[in-house]
Amino acid sequence: MKHSLLFIGVLLSSGCIFSQKNTQSDVFTMSPDTLFVSKEKCVCDYDGFFLRINESKHSSLEKECGDFSYELVYTASINQKINLIEALMQFENDTSLSCSKVKSYSSINKKYLDSIYSNRYSLQISALFHINLICFGEYAPFRYAPFPVLIDCNENKEINFDIQSIKEVFEIYKAWFDIAKKSKFRNYTFPLYDTKYKWKHGDYSKEIIFKELPEIKSDFKYRIGRPF
DSSP states (O other): OOOOEEEESOOOSTTTOBEEEESSOOOOOSSOSOOEEEEEEEESSSEEEEEEEEOOTTOOOOBOTTOOOOSSGGGSOHHHHHHHHHHHHTTTTOOOBBSSOOOOSOTTTGGGGGGOOOOOOBHHHHHHHHHHHHHHTTHIIIIIOSSSOEEETTTTEEOTTOHHHHHHHHHHHHHHHHHHHHTTSOSBOOTTTTSSEEETTOOOSSOOOBOSOOOOOSGGGGTTTOOO
């Protein structure tokens, strides 16, 4: 069966929606038929880039600018998720700016948006934000990381463009990932817990042990990672 596939990587109008459309109805399996990350040019809130998580060869989900939500990531195999996280780690030194402005990914924390000084973030931040969502599901935006903005708690300042601090955050994430990978993500915690770094307005008051990577099959998955 032949498919006529139209891929739109950059859209300059209609609310900055990125989409992949098929001419016929798509039938998805429970697991993604492909799962990798690509860096793509975009013009949205700003002229910049975004990290696309490619989940299906026949994806029809339309996304607005700054949308980190997924269709099939949460039903991917453990090995697919680990490989995706490793791919995202490769953006450690990519200081290219996102085409999206800083937005709130938690309805509860949206009221704090005006208190944030950083209005942009790099693909380094974007990669870590994706890792949060993959590993912690709804806990990522609603508890740990409501905004794509990192802070140094000791200095009480935002560090989105502090090269050395971002490097240190990546080192923390990489050390955490190496341990979690060995156990196939059994009984792991949030990487920045009990460190001097955290995501702005995140709640780190209580350590939570996660038994396994989140698997979400309901439509609730579409809400996770969407801006408010």
